[in-house]
Amino acid sequence: MKTNICIGTRGSMLALWQANHVKDTIEKSFPDIRVDINIIKTTGDRVTDRPLAMVGGKGLFVKEIESALLDGTVDLAVHSMKDMPGELPEGLVIGAIPERANPFDVLISGQGELFKDYPQGAVIGTSSLRRGSQLKYLRPDLEIKSIRGNLDTRLKKLKSGEYAAIVLAAAGLERLGQGSEITEYLSETDMVPAVGQGALCIETRENDPDMADILSVLDHDPTRVCVTGERAFLKEIEGSCHIPVACFGKIRDSRVILTAVVASEDGRSLIKETIESSPEQVTEKGRELAKLVLDKGGKRILEAINIP
Numbered sequence: 001m002k003t004n005i006c007i008g009t010r011g012s013m014l015a016l017w018q019a020n021h022v023k024d025t026i027e028k029s030f031p032d033i034r035v036d037i038n039i040i041k042t043t044g045d046r047v048t049d050r051p052l053a054m055v056g057g058k059g060l061f062v063k064e065i066e067s068a069l070l071d072g073t074v075d076l077a078v079h080s081m082k083d084m085p086g087e088l089p090e091g092l093v094i095g096a097i098p099e100r101a102n103p104f105d106v107l108i109s110g111q112g113e114l115f116k117d118y119p120q121g122a123v124i125g126t127s128s129l130r131r132g133s134q135l136k137y138l139r140p141d142l143e144i145k146s147i148r149g150n151l152d153t154r155l156k157k158l159k160s161g162e163y164a165a166i167v168l169a170a171a172g173l174e175r176l177g178q179g180s181e182i183t184e185y186l187s188e189t190d191m192v193p194a195v196g197q198g199a200l201c202i203e204t205r206e207n208d209p210d211m212a213d214i215l216s217v218l219d220h221d222p223t224r225v226c227v228t229g230e231r232a233f234l235k236e237i238e239g240s241c242h243i244p245v246a247c248f249g250k251i252r253d254s255r256v257i258l259t260a261v262v263a264s265e266d267g268r269s270l271i272k273e274t275i276e277s278s279p280e281q282v283t284e285k286g287r288e289l290a291k292l293v294l295d296k297g298g299k300r301i302l303e304a305i306n307i308p
Contacts, residue, residue, distance in 0.1 A: 002210045004034045008065045008074030011039040014172045019078045029217045038074050040065045077203040081196025086235035095204035096218035097227050101171035103198035105191045109165040109183040110158050122164035131167050133244035134191050136267025171198040192246035192261045195230040222251055225279045229258045232286025256282050260289050262298035271298045
């Protein structure tokens with residue numbers, strides 16, 4: 001086993017929290033291993049003035065880090081799982097998925113209002129087509145406006161009055177100790193989370209024997225099972241942040257419940273389906289769920305979406 005390994009990560013506050021969390025876990029489990037962190041700036045970090053869908057999607061947050069992994073500059077990459085495209089570059093694999101944090105979305109309101117109490121025409125900020133389409137489905141009278149930037153930037157825009165509320169992932173806020181900012185949690189009934197939301201992705205080179213013991217310590221089997229089903233759905237539907245799709249898995253009574261959504265950008269059309277699976281069949285059932293959603297009208301919705 002190597003005695004010195006390097007983690008590749010983005011440089012945002014959340015990304016560094018995640019990388020340091022993995023670093024601490026490794027060093028506590030393997031006292032003889034020294035872990036360094038290499039901050040890598042991605043295209044997604046450099047382009048902040050346009051919606052993600054206009055500049056290539058969330059794969060832009062991982063490509064440069066994956067290049068460093070492939071050329072041996074880093075040994076592990078730590079990503080937010082929801083940033084991962086359905087397909088990985090040849091030679092790379094998801095080596096471990098640590099235990100998932102809170103997977104749901106939250107509202108932060110400028111004046112403390114709940115979602116149901118916003119006045120007609122209230123402006124809600126989000127960088128996600130998935131969130132925007134589901135919000136419009138629930139409240140077609142609202143105005144959904146794109147918002148980019150780090151957490152502090154978004155909070156400043158909210159407090160300046162530019163938005164009535166913003167929608168973010170609960171996990172990021174809670175990991176950064178800013179859970180007190182949350183006004184309201186959105187359940188999966190109202191807002192199906194993104195694939196892998198709340199989970200971390202430990203990406204590695206395929207068949208890297210030096211990482212096997214480390215990955216076994218980092219992996220959390222129940223989380224891996226659920227995320228595997230979600231990503232099977234994503235891959236089958238060929239989804240990314242370009243399109244308003246969502247899938248969330250949970251374990252209940254030793255069964256995996258997968259719920260998926262495909263929605264139009266304006267929220268007028270929304271297909272939502274649920275499927276049940278054994279842990280051993282989540283990949284097949286994730287694919288089956290994608291086909292079910294497409295057959296029920298999802299294909300027509302996706303074909304009509306116009307991404308610049």
